[in-house]
Each structure stands twice: as structure tokens, then as C-alpha cells.
Amino acid sequence: MLVVSSATRATHADPAAERLWTGATVITAVRTVASFALCLVGAWQGELWWLVAGLGVYWVGDMADGAWARVFDCETRIGAVVDMLCDRLNCAAFYLGLAWLQHDMILPVAIYLLEFMVVDFYLSLAFLAWPIRSPNYFYEVDERIYRWNWSKPAKAVNSSLFAVLLLVTGWWWLGLVIALGLLALKSVSFKWLLDLGMPMPERAPAPSPGQPA
Template sequence: MDGTPHGWVDGTEGGIANVPNLITTIRTVVAVCLGVPAIVTGSAALTGAAIACYWIGDMLDGLVARRMRQETRFGAVYDIVCDRVCSVVAAAALVPLLPSMALPLGIFVVQFVLVDLLLSLAFLRWPVLSPNYFYLIHKQVFRFNWSPLAKAVNTGGLVILVVIAPSPIYPVVFALAVTTVKIASLVAVARIPPARIPPAGAPGAEVSGVRAATS
């Protein structure tokens, strides 16, 4: 990909057998192996361990991919799919422990598995490596969905509220707010025209068909 600004791809793709994908596989298998017994036994310890494995592994695979320069579009999609598997198992494990929080957890599952899945896979419409580079396409959509703060709040925020909130009202409002942002982002993304890979040295967020979308 010589001459192509970082974050854009030129049609070539590395292999799928790499360290980040291995980490994604391991953290998914371990999270599920901890989460399923947690659902059956109602174990808070196993539930916490499953969520921790998912979150730590999710941060680690992305970090390793960037540091080792092994980012691929396949890896991005694989990570997105595995995130949904881990999240559904984690949500299912939390319901027996916190039955009053079934509604916000249900809203989260629908939002994350349906709306956010479509939004996250939308990066495939453009020649970018992953949603982590969506700022090259639309800065505001990136800021509210895939910036480090947005990713932490959109997923971890609900879990924290579910655990500490005295009433399901607060996590329900939060889950609906996140869903609204995701739907609005999906609508915005659907309106963005396709774009070509910018020439080397060009500011990626201001090229071709995405100039108006990022302003």
C-alpha cells in the first residue's frame, strides 16, 4: 500500500492468520466459555470474568493490530462480529443477576446487534481499513461512534448503569439515547456518497465525494 495515506486501502489485503485475529478468537472463546456457565448458574464472578475478558481482549486485539501493522478489513469485520457474540452472552448472563434490568439490556442487544452492526459494517462502502478510520469519511459520525470516548461510553456506560443504578429508568433512558444516536448516524452514513482513495499527502477527510459530508 505504498503511497496510500494511512487508513485508506488500495485493494490489497494481508492474510487472516495473524496475531490480532488470534487474540480476537481467544477472547471470544474464553468469554463465551465463561459466560454460558454464568447464565446457567447465575454466577456474578463468572459474569464479571466474561465481561472483563471481552473488554480487555477487545482493546488488546486492536492495539496489537495497530502496533504490528496487521490491520485488515477482514480483521475489522471479524472483530465486529465477535463483539456481538460476546455482548449477547454478557447481557444474557446479567439478566438472571439483575432481572429488573432486563428491559435496558434488551434494548442494548437490539441496538448493538442490529442497528450498530449495520452502522459498523458501513465502512465497507469506502476503501478504509475499519470504522477506526471513519473520520476520513465523516468526522461527526466517527466522533459519536468510534472515537475512544464514544466506544467506552456506548458499551461500558450501560453496563455500569445497569450495575449501580437504583432503578431501570436510568439505563433505559441511556440505552434509548444511544440507540437514537446510532439511528441518526446510520441515516447520515446512508447519505454520504462513495469516495476514491486520495493521493498520497492529501488530507483524507477532504477528498472526492466526502468533502461535503465531513464539513
């Protein structure tokens, strides 16, 4: 199996390499099912530690599938979109379970899910308008949008900070402040993306008279 260094890794997608099942997407599928099941058990049993276990499986699996894809050069646009969808399923399962168990978390959780599952999802799908492999290479399109959304610090803040502080402090108002801050940041990024503009696919030329379509 070929191992690829970051210095030689291609950033643009190869249509010939696009496929659903790779080592990375297998990891994505396994961690998604496992995390979702743990969160369902947590909500059913009314026990927070099951939810935390589900969150941990989600985070570890999300890091593992991305690392596998990069190291073994099996990053695909299909895999990137599948990963985004599975991220949001696991995220929703954890946070809805948390709100089910701790009703004072409903408002911050609702705002965070609006940010992550709607605004951030739109931003993350925008990479499909360019020939790059995933949002991890959006710096080739716009450095500022990439830095505030998909750099390693930005990913850590968006995916980890909110959950960790909610679980450690139990302060709903702190979660609300963070969720509103993330929503504001993503809204600004959305404005930057609109200002940037997304390219429209070119239409195939119409066949000339007498030429087969």
C-alpha cells in the same frame, strides 16, 4: 516484527495484506472463546461474578487485539469484521446472562441489544463501502459520523457506560434511559449515513463481441 507509529500508519486497505489469521485475530479468537465460556458458566451457575469476569475478558481482549493490530501494522478489513462479530457474540452472552439472572433488566438489555447488534452493526459495516481499513478511519469519509460513533469517547460510552452503570447501581430505569439515548444517537447516525450515501461498486465492462470473457 515491524512496529508502526500512528504518524506513519496507513489508513487505506491493502488488498495484498488481507488475510484471516494475524496476531490480532488470534487474540480476538482467544478472548471470544474465553469470555463466552465464562458467561455461559455464569448463566448456568446463576452467579453474577462469572458474567462480570466474562465482560472483563471481553473488554481487555478487545483493547488488546486492536492495539496489536495497530502497533504491528496487521489491521485488515477481514479482521475488522471478525472483531465486530465477536464483539457482538460476547456482548450478547453477557447481557442475556444478566437478564437471565436479573429479570428486571430485560427491557433495558433488549433495547441495548437492538441498538448494538442491529443499528450499530450496520453503521460499523458501512466502512466496507470505502477503501479504508476499519471504522477507526471513518473520519476520512465523514468526520461527524466518526466522532459520534468511533472516536475514543464514543466507543467508551457505547461499550462501557451502559454495563458499568447497570452493575454499579442496579437501576433498571437508568439502564433504560441510557439504552434509549444510545438508540437515538445511533438512529441519528444512521440518518446521517443515508444522507451521505454509500458508493456502489463499479461493474466490470462487458466484453466486446469476439473478446473472451
